[in-house]
Amino acid sequence: MTSTPSTAGHSDERPVRLDVSGLKKTYTTKKGDVPVIDDLTFDLRQGEIACIVGPSGTGKTTLLKCLAGLQPITSGQATIDGHVIDGPPEELALVFQEYTRSLMPWLSVERNVELPLRHLSLSAEERRQRAASSLEAVGMAEAASKYPWQLSGGMQQRVAIARAVAYRPGVLIMDEPFASVDAQTRFELEDLCLRIREQFDMTILVVTHDIDESVYLSNRVIVLGQRPAKVTDVIPIDFDGPRDQLTTRALPRFAQLRSEIFELIRKAG
Amino acid sequence: MTTIQKPLRSRTRQARRQRAARSPRWLLIGAEVGLPVILIAAWWFASAGSTNIFFPPLQTILARLWQLTQTSEFLIDIGSSLGNLVASFVIACLLGVLLGLALGTSRFLSWLLEPVIHFFRAIPPVALVPIFVSLLGFENETRILSITVAALFPVLISTIDGVRANDETLDMVSRVYRLTWSERLFEVVLPAAAPRILSGMQVGLIAAFVVMIASEMLGSSTGLGAKTLLAQQTFTIADMWAGILLLGIFGYLATFLFELFRRRVLRWYIAAQQQERQL
Numbered sequence A: 001m002t003s004t005p006s007t008a009g010h011s012d013e014r015p016v017r018l019d020v021s022g023l024k025k026t027y028t029t030k031k032g033d034v035p036v037i038d039d040l041t042f043d044l045r046q047g048e049i050a051c052i053v054g055p056s057g058t059g060k061t062t063l064l065k066c067l068a069g070l071q072p073i074t075s076g077q078a079t080i081d082g083h084v085i086d087g088p089p090e091e092l093a094l095v096f097q098e099y100t101r102s103l104m105p106w107l108s109v110e111r112n113v114e115l116p117l118r119h120l121s122l123s124a125e126e127r128r129q130r131a132a133s134s135l136e137a138v139g140m141a142e143a144a145s146k147y148p149w150q151l152s153g154g155m156q157q158r159v160a161i162a163r164a165v166a167y168r169p170g171v172l173i174m175d176e177p178f179a180s181v182d183a184q185t186r187f188e189l190e191d192l193c194l195r196i197r198e199q200f201d202m203t204i205l206v207v208t209h210d211i212d213e214s215v216y217l218s219n220r221v222i223v224l225g226q227r228p229a230k231v232t233d234v235i236p237i238d239f240d241g242p243r244d245q246l247t248t249r250a251l252p253r254f255a256q257l258r259s260e261i262f263e264l265i266r267k268a269g
Numbered sequence B: 001m002t003t004i005q006k007p008l009r010s011r012t013r014q015a016r017r018q019r020a021a022r023s024p025r026w027l028l029i030g031a032e033v034g035l036p037v038i039l040i041a042a043w044w045f046a047s048a049g050s051t052n053i054f055f056p057p058l059q060t061i062l063a064r065l066w067q068l069t070q071t072s073e074f075l076i077d078i079g080s081s082l083g084n085l086v087a088s089f090v091i092a093c094l095l096g097v098l099l100g101l102a103l104g105t106s107r108f109l110s111w112l113l114e115p116v117i118h119f120f121r122a123i124p125p126v127a128l129v130p131i132f133v134s135l136l137g138f139e140n141e142t143r144i145l146s147i148t149v150a151a152l153f154p155v156l157i158s159t160i161d162g163v164r165a166n167d168e169t170l171d172m173v174s175r176v177y178r179l180t181w182s183e184r185l186f187e188v189v190l191p192a193a194a195p196r197i198l199s200g201m202q203v204g205l206i207a208a209f210v211v212m213i214a215s216e217m218l219g220s221s222t223g224l225g226a227k228t229l230l231a232q233q234t235f236t237i238a239d240m241w242a243g244i245l246l247l248g249i250f251g252y253l254a255t256f257l258f259e260l261f262r263r264r265v266l267r268w269y270i271a272a273q274q275q276e277r278q279l
Helices: A006-012 A060-067 A109-117 A124-137 A153-166 A183-200 A211-217 A252-268 B002-021 B025-047 B058-069 B072-105 B107-122 B125-136 B140-164 B168-176 B181-217 B224-233 B237-265 B267-278
Strands: A016-029 A032-045 A049-053 A075-080 A092-095 A171-175 A203-207 A220-224 A231-236
Touching (some): A016 A060, A016 A203, A032 A075, A032 A231, A049 A183, A049 A211, A060 A203, A092 A153, A092 B168, A109 A124, A109 A153, A124 A153, A153 A183, A183 A203, A220 A252, A231 A252, B025 B058, B058 B072, B072 B107, B072 B140, B072 B181, B072 B224, B072 B237, B107 B140, B125 B140, B125 B181, B140 B181, B168 B181, B181 B237, B224 B237, B237 B267
Parallel strands (some): A049 A203, A049 A220, A092 A171, A171 A203
Antiparallel strands (some): A016 A032, A016 A075, A220 A231
């Protein structure tokens, strides 16, 4: 995507972390090939949050699985920091929608966060440090010795985010991360997401079906069209200053962007 | 933060209310201890003046049991029985989990071996004892083999099930975070399958106990099973009852000890389930 907005500040000069170009994904079935993603191209720069929105069934989850190296890409390619993705990339972490199933119930919160760090070449002390600081960052430091099932849904998702952050990924991908928590928790987690981006200069790609969420969170909203998915449009989000659940959402510009995206999705569907 | 904590607090309040509604702990423990005591007392008084040669007074049986435990020969029998049971059960558990992991993860292996496994599983393990006796003779190895085979299948089948039932999301988590082979095995696959594996072991333990006795009754001269059968055949009825009583006690203790082990290993699982019930 060359139409990166200049309004997003300095992000134009920052290095590209995730680069997707001409990505195609086709499922082979008995009845023939079913294209799910068709010629998808976009990129993500350092410190940027982008949201992918689109009608349900457009293959958003398939796209994430391709980017996470969990499913092979049919043609085209995706790179993270220049490395072609052909298996789960080292530089990538994923936060799943089903928080109840993505944490290990037999491990304490702390050990859940530490598990992916074990095979990195870190000393035990560094590993503990990293786990502790990311739990701190998501506001779960006191729950370190608890078990996931002792926590509410929103807290479990915080732990899952802490685990991803502790991994220090080049790109953090989230698959409808706040879809199954209540509205209040959702707002808190969205702000947490923005805070994490600030604190760790994280590059984040969020898949969501919530248009408001996409406008609130991102620097860019990537609108996917109907199956097979292709980029319908990329909408730069240009709010000045830090975002706030109350004031940002009350801006006329917010409503304008929301209806713009809504229109695009409706046309695409 | 406070808004997140609120539902938790009300959850525990609700939990407390539900706990209060259930029977108090002392009543449950009382019932658990009380019923056996009542049964033993009933046996004691019902049999007190018995002249029936096949149904001696409990007092006589207990006196005989006490006498027997003073003889080294009887202690050797007990040692032999329990030794066989423990050794075979441990071998069966290790083998069952190892094989189960292989079959649960490899489609080819399970395709190849599963029909055979289900064929052998369908044969009651006690029925296999005569085959082993005729193949291997009356040595102790025969008993160990019989007990191991009996306990192996429940462990094996529950391990295969447990490994197959692994959650897809956890599998993706393991792959995305590039967990090593051994991390996936010991931190993800085995713990996830542990509840099923331990249920299989529980069934295996009971099967092992049954076959332990049966294997000693078929052409063995040592072990509690052999002694109990011998006593019955020689009309030393008090000895027979003593043997049966002791077998019952050991059976109970074996299950009890295993339950302690299970609770230790599955602490997270039991606590999580309790939590779920209270919500």
